[in-house]
Amino acid sequence: MNPDALPTDREPTLRVVPLPRDTNTAGDIFGGWIMSQVDLAGSVVASRRAQGRVVTVAVNAFDFKKPVYVGDWVSFYAEVVKVGNTSLTVDVKVYAERGWRSGSVFTECVRVTEAVLTYVAIDPKRLPRSVPS
Numbered sequence: 588m589n590p591d592a593l594p595t596d597r598e599p600t601l602r603v604v605p606l607p608r609d610t611n612t613a614g615d616i617f618g619g620w621i622m623s624q625v626d627l628a629g630s631v632v633a634s635r636r637a638q639g640r641v642v643t644v645a646v647n648a649f650d651f652k653k654p655v656y657v658g659d660w661v662s663f664y665a666e667v668v669k670v671g672n673t674s675l676t677v678d679v680k681v682y683a684e685r686g687w688r689s690g691s692v693f694t695e696c697v698r699v700t701e702a703v704l705t706y707v708a709i710d711p712k713r714l715p716r717s718v719p720s
């Protein structure tokens with residue numbers, strides 16, 4: 588399986604096009620922008636699985652494998668990979684598509700980032716609550 592190919596079995600959790608305001612001083616997309624989008628995508632699947640509010644408790648792993656550029660179509664694929672009592676572990680893979688060929692087909696697609704985050708389901712008092720089975 589080509590690690591740079593978009594997953595074909597599901598839609599991305601989030602798809603965003605970064606703008607010039609999202610760059611670092613070298614002109615590439617700022618890592619902090621990617622981290623915030625990863626956190627958002629992870630929280631979407633975690634809160635859906637937890638059927639309510641979650642908070643991020645830990646970033647377990649974060650690998651920036653390739654740079655992201657202004658105008659890329661950046662797709663975030665988030666998946667709950669483990670459910671504890673109150674916690675959920677989420678894997679997020681990020682792909683960038685760029686370079687028009689024809690129609691909606693891009694000349695290049697690369698896996699740019701991989702991350703694993705942990706979320707905790709919380710109640711209205713912000714205390715951990717059990718994730719529904």
Ligand SMILES: CC(C)(COP(=O)(O)OP(=O)(O)OC[C@H]1O[C@@H](n2cnc3c(N)ncnc32)[C@H](O)[C@@H]1OP(=O)(O)O)[C@@H](O)C(=O)NCCC(=O)NCCS
Binds near residue numbers: 673674675714
């Ligand atoms: C998340 C929070 C409610 C957890 O409260 P807590 O009293 O520490 O809860 P616990 O120690 O019982 O841990 C709750 C779960 O998180 C897990 N956890 C806690 N710290 C963790 C860490 N660093 N890495 C992975 N899992 C962790 C525990 O293993 C436990 O999982 P389980 O119930 O599935 O076994 C609290 O730490 C908090 O409010 N943190 C701030 C969250 C925040 O502001 N995030 C940024 C914005 S969303």
